[in-house]
Amino acid sequence: MLDLPFEKWTLGDALAQRVEASGDAPFIRMVGGAPLSYRELQAQVLGLAEALEREGVGPGDRVVIMGGNCLATLRCWFALNLLGAADVTINTAYRGRPLVHAINTAQARLMLVGTRQLGLLAECEGDVPLLERVLHFDDETDAPVASSPGVRFARLELAPLPAAQAPSPGWQWPGARAQDLASIIFTSGTSGPAKGVMLPHAQTYLVSLESARQLQLREDDVYYIFHPLFHMSPRYVAIYAALIAGAQVCMDRAFSAADWLPRIRACGATVSIGHGPMLEMVHAMPERPDDADNPLRRLATSPFPWHIAADFERRFGVRGLEVWGMTEVNIPLWNSLDEPLRPGCGRLISDEYEIALVDPETDLPVPDGTAGELVVRARRPWTLMQGYFGMPEATLKAWRNLWFHTGDLAWKDDAGCYHFVDRLGDRIRRRAENISSYEIEVAAMQHPSVRECAAIGVASEFASDDDVLLVVVPAPDFDAATLLAHLARRLPHFMVPRYIDTLAELPRTPTNKVRKAALRERGVQGTTWDRKAHGMDLRALVAGRS
Structure with missing residues (x-):
């Protein structure tokens, strides 16, 4: 497992160190596809980074990505981070006002778009005045695209995303620092539009490192993911965590309860992630006597629905690991693989985070055993979100009294395990x-x-x-x-x-x-x-x- 000094907590440095340690080992593949090694992916990412630099992208820039689960979307994310730019990877279901809000909030002039999403962008072209140029890619087959995708724009310049290839000899990627902005991920507002969470490189490295540690990832693990890449979980809990551990990733294009177990077997997956409703859908599928005949052994989930948890573990022969986290504050609460199944979302990783339970009206601590709002802060710099991009009032409200206010109610038992109760407000x-x-x-x-x-x-x-x-x-x-x-x-x-x-x-x-x-x-x-x-x-x- 990579153990980098803090000043090297960036995606580019992590990838470079992993290539040096195990460059020819398989890293990532699509379900049914051939794997790319760490070295092969790095070469493709560097080639794309050089091409994007020719487009004028440099350190501190923000570039919107809107593409389905595919290797091209992943390369875009990696390439932008290696350039010192921030990727703003947005929900592929956005359309109309939510799509306009995300693009305009990012203040990006360049957008990298999957061909399937081009029509949604064309519908709102007149409402995104800062956007100048669009590079499109095939997010269904990951093949090179033609220059004419069949969608017409009145103002925006449209061109294919450069094909994956090695960089020019001698080209050097600019890189980034641990404190530099790596990504902006949009998460929902309550009384207002979605907010762009600003994640510095050190934050994305830490949540990935902790995920690798808590899931006890090894180089022989295969990680199956199906969550879309505009979420933090597949990016950091899975892909980046696997990179840190030297493991392999098998990526699916979407979730299907009926296909979940066959895909686990096809990938040879030993580790995966899920969310409560998805696991309930899987559990509701007709039971077969060979359900436990699969390679999966660890499953991180938030939540692990207690009414099915024990039976899910029995039926599929897997250990479920409930956690609690948010894009803004990583995953400070984990259950342990070294302890038996128990209700609750786990204990605090106390060497990295502080947590308090407070009265949401007064911000004063609540008595032991009483439900209060979870508030979080970090023990080292640049490892929690740095605010909501372009929304200073929302940032100040969330960070009041030097704690990040999560809007989630929880209580802590005598063993130090936290239990989620409910959400505050209108979320x-x-x-x-x-x-x-x-x-x-x-x-x-x-x-x-x-x-x-x-x-x-x-x-x-x-x-x-x-x-x-x-x-x-x-x-x-x-x-x-x-x-x-x-x-x-x-x-x-x-x-x-x-x-x-x-x-x-x-x-x-x-x-x-x-x-x-x-x-x-x-x-x-x-x-x-x-x-x-x-x-x-x-x-x-x-x-x-x-």
Whole structure:
């Protein structure tokens, strides 16, 4: 396992050290594809970095990436970090206002886009005035693309991303320092749009190093991932952690409960990651007597739904390791592979982080055994997020009183293990995606049949997971199916509500704020419109066929 000095805590230095130590060992491959060695990937990344430098990209620049899970997306991330630039890898489901917000917030002039996403960008070309040039790549086959992808832009310059090749002899990559900005990852807002989390290189190295240590990664491990690369988990808990350990990664393009176990076997995977709802979907598949006949031995998960945890381990012959973390603060809480399965999200990695449980109103510590808001800070510099890019007020609010306020409630037992209780405020969590109620409400208010509205999360059929309920004060011509079609064309699919309800007026506080707690308490009623019960297909809605 790499043990670099702090000043070398950068992706470029880590990759260089790994190539020196085990350059010809296999590093990464797509499911069903041939592996690239560490040395081969480094050569391709350096070649792309040189090409991007010719595009004018340099240290301190921000470049947006919007591409599906493929080697090209990964090379873009690595190449930008080696140039000392920050990758801003955004959700491939973004469209309309959320997509415009992400591009404009990053203030990027260059964007690297998978061919499948070019149409979404063309729809909002006029709303991203700072963007100048787009390089596109095939994020489905990872093959070189033609110069004419079939999508036309009125203003933006469009060209293929340079093919993967070695750099020119003697070319030197600029590199970065541990304190330099490595990435911006967007995570949902609550009362506002998504926020761009600024992660310095030291932070991305630390969360990767701790993941490698806690999962006890070895050079003979194979790590199976399917989470999209705009999330922190596949980037740092898996790919970067495997690099630090010298392990191999097998990357899938998407999650499928039915394919999960066959893909584990096909990859020869010994390690993987999952989120609670995904594991519940896997567990709900028909059981077979040979389910435990697979190579998987360790599975990091957040959460590990307690009602299936023991049976999941038995059935698949795997050890589940529940953790707690956020993009902003890494993963300070881990259970241990050296201890038996137990409820809770683990103990603190105390040599790197401090945690307190506080009253969310006063920021004063709560008594032992009482639920309080988790607040976190680091023991060394540059290892937690440095703020929300372009959002100083949100940064100050989150970092008040010298602690990062997570918005999560938890309590600590006598053994020092923390237990997640609930989320504070209006944050909605659906299938591993954090959702901004604000974005849903803005899109809904653009429809003439909506006078007022409020979006909330309600419990789904999965543990610690939400479905979206939109409560509407309607105009006389209101129709739920029509509104749903309107939202499906303006929002990422994971933001589109499952439920739509109507009220004559929204409950409000004396200062006229919507009392969302009252709406959550009211929840889904017998008369609430349910798109699943009505057989509404989101893909058809997006395509305008319904």
